[in-house]
Amino acid sequence: MIPGSFFVDKIQIFSIIFSLFIFFFIFSLVKNKRIREEYSLLWFALSLFLLYLSFDRFAIDRLGQLFGVAYSPSVLTLLTTGFTFLLLIHLTVVVTRLSEQSKELIQEMGLSRCGPAEKSSELxxxxxxxxxxxxxxxxxxxxxxxxxxxxxxxxxxxxxxxxxxxxxxxxxxxxxxxxxxxxxxxxxxxxxxxxxxxxxxxxxxxxxxxxxxxxxxxxxxxxxxxxxxxxxxxxxxxxxxxxxxxxxxxxxxxxxxxxxxxxxxxxxxxxxxxxxxxxxxxxxxxxxxxxxxxxxxxxxxxxxxxxxxxxxxxxxxxxxxxxxxxxxxxxxxxxxxxxxxxxxxxxxxxxxxxxxxxxxxxxx
Missing domain, CATH: 3.90.550.10 (Spore Coat Polysaccharide Biosynthesis Protein SpsA; Chain A)
Known part of the structure; x- marks a missing residue:
């Protein structure tokens, strides 16, 4: 029992350290303006959720019962897939906005280079x-x-x-x-x-x-x-x-x-x-x-x-x-x-x- 408990404790400690590393790594990127605050929210949420799972050994079992999953570890696959979809949707929204901004910038560059209009008609x-x-x-x-x-x-x-x-x-x-x-x-x-x-x-x-x-x-x-x-x-x-x-x-x-x-x-x-x-x-x-x-x-x-x-x-x-x-x-x-x-x-x-x-x- 002791070796098994020691193994579980090592896994828990490693998980806590890994979760804290993700949190402070994202924090550092935001602080140094390498990631904007609005784009970091999902990553902060993920690191805090991993930290919760690290402290609560029975969280997976409870989540499995909540979602009606017979094999509790499958909850991790479900959550990982959900996070991936949320992240991809978020990135799609960001890319759409950047595409619109890029279009407007290109249009303004073209318009600014054409010089003053020599208008001779209303058409x-x-x-x-x-x-x-x-x-x-x-x-x-x-x-x-x-x-x-x-x-x-x-x-x-x-x-x-x-x-x-x-x-x-x-x-x-x-x-x-x-x-x-x-x-x-x-x-x-x-x-x-x-x-x-x-x-x-x-x-x-x-x-x-x-x-x-x-x-x-x-x-x-x-x-x-x-x-x-x-x-x-x-x-x-x-x-x-x-x-x-x-x-x-x-x-x-x-x-x-x-x-x-x-x-x-x-x-x-x-x-x-x-x-x-x-x-x-x-x-x-x-x-x-x-x-x-x-x-x-x-x-x-x-x-x-x-x-x-x-x-x-x-x-x-x-x-x-x-x-x-x-x-x-x-x-x-x-x-x-x-x-x-x-x-x-x-x-x-x-x-x-x-x-x-x-x-x-x-x-x-």
């Missing part, structure tokens, strides 16, 4: 571009060929090719170079922030891949300024049945799915939720400069605006096939994209209207 055309050196010159030439007054800002979204250089050679073009790639959502939101800060009354989102036709912009503006009082007008490929642009079969399935889901959620029929050809009024610009969705945001933006009291309208527009390069959501990525966007749409629909929207309590 700003926002052209998000990533590795579009094959298309961007033609896009700019197309935009500058129409007879309505407009300003053009190309958001070079961390391109690895000569997109920025080619865009800067165009007429009446401002290029905002983002130092890192943010995706279409971060790039377009950068354009909205520029439009808001320079007091543009209207903005048009116009993709840099050459699929949109600048001559169709007046259609969007006419609907935006018309009696419908729309906050956003979408250039739809599907309002009329005509020959021309035709997407792939998987994309058509996704487009039809988004059409059904979004129309049900906001009570407005929207035929082309994935179109990147859109016009916005001043209120929508101010709102989206703060709350524009991430990644591939077009379908989610329809829900976001609809849920916050903005009217969404559509007009038929012709669309070309991509002039060069390739899509970033082909193959298995397209399936992942659909699942992710459907989840984002659902969550956006479940959230309360945000402050600053037409349905919000205050204006941002």
């Amino acid at each position: 700003l055309v926002i052209v998000p571009s990533y590795n579009e050196e094959e298309n961007i010159a033609q896009v700019i030439e197309d935009l500058t060929s129409i007879e309505i007054p407009l300003d053009i800002v190309v958001i070079n979204d961390g391109s690895m090719d000569n997109t920025s250089h080619v865009a800067r050679s165009g007429k009446r073009v401002l290029v905002i170079d983002l130092p890192k790639n943010l995706g279409i959502g971060g790039a377009v939101q950068t354009g909205f922030k520029y439009a808001e800060r320079n007091n543009y009354n209207f903005a048009v989102q116009f993709d840099g891949d050459g699929q949109h036709i600048a001559g169709e912009i007046p259609k969007l503006l006419e609907a935006l300024k018309g009696p419908q009082k729309a906050g956003m007008v979408i250039g739809s490929r599907f309002l009329e049945s005509r020959q021309g642009y035709r997407s792939t079969f998987p994309r058509r399935i996704g487009i039809r799915l988004f059409q059904t889901v979004n129309s049900l959620l906001i009570g407005q029929r929207v035929t082309d939720n994935t179109s990147g050809f859109r016009a916005y009024d001043r209120r929508a610009i101010e709102f989206l400069a703060r709350y524009y969705p991430h990644d591939y945001p077009e379908p989610e933006a329809v829900i976001l605006l609809g849920r916050n009291g903005f009217r969404v309208a559509e007009v038929f527009t012709v669309m070309r096939c991509r002039q060069g390069g390739g899509s970033s959501i082909a193959g298995i990525i397209g399936v992942y994209y659909m699942i992710k966007v459907l989840l984002a749409i659902l969550m956006t629909a479940l959230r309360k209207p945000v402050p600053g929207g037409r349905n919000g309590r205050c204006r941002g």
Whole structure:
């Protein structure tokens, strides 16, 4: 009995020392600012719980009875798994917050480098571009060929090719170079922030891949300024049945799915939720400069605006096939994209209207 008791005592002493070591090690990291206080709470809780188990030899048995576990030591596995899940959830929250802060920092770096605006119109055309050196010159030439007054800002979204250089050679073009790639959502939101800060009354989102036709912009503006009082007008490929642009079969399935889901959620029929050809009024610009969705945001933006009291309208527009390069959501990525966007749409629909929207309590 004595050797067994001595063995148990040694284990208990070792456990106490180990628990105290974890506690004071975390304490030292926090004190020396190597871990922030909010990130240390779970580790302090773990060390104190281990210390409790070290002092109370029968704690595992009591916890086993409490949880209805026949083999009491299994409680340690259960608690370890629970702690691991809590830690991973906590880290996911932290990473999400850091990602948002990083996005805003990258946007501000790009905006601060572009210099003062040379505003010549109340209309700003926002052209998000990533590795579009094959298309961007033609896009700019197309935009500058129409007879309505407009300003053009190309958001070079961390391109690895000569997109920025080619865009800067165009007429009446401002290029905002983002130092890192943010995706279409971060790039377009950068354009909205520029439009808001320079007091543009209207903005048009116009993709840099050459699929949109600048001559169709007046259609969007006419609907935006018309009696419908729309906050956003979408250039739809599907309002009329005509020959021309035709997407792939998987994309058509996704487009039809988004059409059904979004129309049900906001009570407005929207035929082309994935179109990147859109016009916005001043209120929508101010709102989206703060709350524009991430990644591939077009379908989610329809829900976001609809849920916050903005009217969404559509007009038929012709669309070309991509002039060069390739899509970033082909193959298995397209399936992942659909699942992710459907989840984002659902969550956006479940959230309360945000402050600053037409349905919000205050204006941002």
